[in-house]
Structure formats: C-alpha cells, structure tokens
Amino acid sequence: MAFEGLSERLQAALQKLRGKGKVTEADVKAAMREVRLALLEADVNFKVVKEFVDRVRERAVGQEVLKSLTPGQQVIKVVNEELTRLMGGEQSKLTFAQRPPTVIMMVGLQGAGKTTTTGKLARLLKKQNRKPMLVAGDVYRPAAIRQLQVLGEQVGVPVFSMGDKESPVRIAAEGVARAKEEGCDVVLIDTAGRLHIDEAMMEELRKIREEVQPHEILLVVDAMTGQDAVNVAENFHRELGLTGVVLTKLDGDTRGGAALSVKAVTDCPIKFVGMGEKLDSLEPFHPERMASRILGMGDVLTLIEKAQAAVDQERAKELERKMRTQQFTFDDFLDQLQQVRKMGPLDELLGMIPGMGQLKGMKNLQIDEKQLARVEAIIRSMTPEEKQRPEILNASRRRRIALGSGTSVQDVNRLIKQFEDMKKMMKQFTAMTKGGKKKKRGGFRFPFMPQ
C-alpha cells in the first residue's frame, strides 16, 4: 500500500507524545527529528521537509499547545493540519467553461498512465452527468489511438480521431469543433507522450494550447517515480503553465514523496489520483483525507489500543488455529462476539475507522445491539454437543432452541446459515493464503480475521 512506511514511521514518532500529560520542548524536538527522517525517507523534497518541520515545530512549541490539557494530541493536530496544507489545503476542483465545451488537455510522459487516465476522467465526468468527448491526439505511439477508442467504448463516450497522418494541432482543433456540433460539453484531448521532455514536444503542446485555449491543462505523472515526478511537473509547469496534476499509481507502494512535494515545489495542485488499473479507480484528491490517512487518524490508533486491551492475545491465537484447522464452533463464535463487544459500542468503533466516520449514523450500517443479544441467546440455548457439532441441528432441535431463546425458528436458521457461510469463507481464505507470502501488519489482528 502507498505511504505504508511513512505512515508507520510518522505514527510511531507521534505515538510517543500522544498519551503524555506534559510535553516539553525537548519532547517535541525529538519527535520532529523523527518526523523529518520519516519524510526524507519517503522521498519528499528536502527543502519541503525542512520548511514543513520548521513550521510544525514553531507552532507545536507555542504556549497554547504545550500548556493545553492534551498537548500530545495537539501536536498531532498541528502535524495533520500542516500535512493538509502541504498537499494544497482545500480540494482543488476542475474549472468548467462558462460557455461549454470545457477543453481539457492531458499531457505527460510515456507510460505515466495518461491515456488510461483520460478514459477514467471521461467516466468520472459522465457520472457527473456531463457529456465528454475524447480526442485522439497522440499520433506518435502506434497503439495510442486504438487504446483511446477502446476506452471510449468501455466508458460509453464518443472518440474523435483523424488517424495518425494529421498534425495533432489540427486534430485538437477539429475535435473541439466536433464536440460543439455534437453537443458534448467537455473535450478531453489526449496528447503525445515522449520518453523525455524535449523542445519539440513542448513546442507542439504549446501550439495545441494556442489553438484550442484549454480551460485545464492536466499533467499525468506516475507517483512511483517520486522526485522525478516532481521534476517533470516543475518542467511542464514552467514550459506550459499547468492547471493541475494527476498522480497515478497511488495504489502501488509509492513512498509518498511525489504526493507530498508536488504542490509545495510547483504550486500546482493535485486534482486527481489514480488508485488502480480499472476504469473506476480515479478519485478526486482531498488533501485533508490524505493527511488523515497518512497519520492513520480518524482514529485507528485508539481503535487498536482499545482492541488490544480487550482481546486476550492467547485466546486470539487459539482461535486462529481453530479457524485454520476448521474446528471453529458456536462456542468460539460466541466468544468472539463477546470480545468484540468488550471494545465498546460498535457504532462508535465504526467512527474511528478512517473514511467510515461520515458513514456513522447511516441506517443500514448501524449495528443492532438487540440483534447481537438475540444471537447470544440462541447460542446459549444450544447443548454443548450442538455447539460443537452444528451439523446435528435438525428441525426439532432448531424449534427447541427458538423456544428456549425466545426467538423464532427463522432467527435460528438465519444464524446457522451465517455461521456456515462464515466457515466456508474461512476455508476459502485459508486455502487462498496458504503458502502465500504473509504480510506483516503491525502485529495486531482482529481475532475474527484469519491471517
């Protein structure tokens, strides 16, 4: 996952401050040294790191922080705010033309994912009820035109092409004219990518820009290339004047340097991020959410602390073994249920998971405590043998259990079905992970998640 190393290191650095009732200037300095190293190691531009750490340190040793009731938390808040600021603060949206069509020029080096991103962006715009048209302006890479046509078909948007014999400037101009005729309100022009930035390439892009007067010039760069991506962005911005950057391959294990430095170095905002190869994997970039994700806030740390306090590690291991060997019974099921409940109201736990905060309170996600109580009652009405060997639960036993637990036979059936499904899933899961490389995940696992 992207940012994994950075996340871990930043969280470790800040964790030390977290629970402290009193934080000294020396504590902050020590934490900032680690933050600095973490950022450098993530390939963040060194000037950006220096400015960032200076700002955080200055704010964090201020009286209002150190004298506050929760100084450790306050420092983390400052880091979060500054990370957000670093990545551009507010979300930066596309500018649409007052009088359509909006013209968007897509530029970038070969292999960054430009053509794919053009298709993804068309899909996103279509979802927003716009009518995009794609223009195939990359006449140099033999497969690029065909690739765009295929993407257009998949997304269901028209693709304008004039083959590879016309000049890209003319293709762009004709494309915009065609979009007007057909009532398309956004034109996405795919331009040629080269292996390196060269004067001929820039000259051609400038000519296209003069010709079609785009409202947006988006540079697509590969996040995996770290500071190279930042340098490319700096160059393109100087030569062409970009309106935004799209960072692709953020689903890979990029260390995060590009995402954190682009805005600070070039002053060009990241507008979208690519999170996978599929067409639905382009997302608007939210600096604040990204910062919280990097810091693992929202508040996973608390969640883990709570879980660790509630879960008996020895028992968790035993459960894992049972899952692996298919000996999981209703007794274990009940045991887990109780361990999860010990952590607190499930609804509240949900709010601590990043991204889940805003889902809190949504009806179908609310965890029904009554339902849980019913499950417990059903399992408690089973005989020891039934709990161990659910396969003997025939119709008359199910009736007896329903009666004993004050529930209905349907409730009992549903639970047994869920239990069977869960076992099946575990089986598939263990088969899937068996022999495969296991990834270490900070040492904590919910007992009901087989490794």
Ligand SMILES: Nc1nc2c(ncn2[C@@H]2O[C@H](COP(=O)(O)OP(=O)(O)OP(=O)(O)O)[C@@H](O)[C@H]2O)c(=O)[nH]1
């Ligand atoms: N994992 C992942 N792969 C991506 C992402 N975006 C693009 N790719 C992949 O990157 C590769 C290159 O993408 P293309 O769109 O063909 O490259 P390009 O930059 O358009 O190349 P030119 O048209 O020659 O400039 C493809 O295999 C894409 O599937 C992303 O966000 N995540």
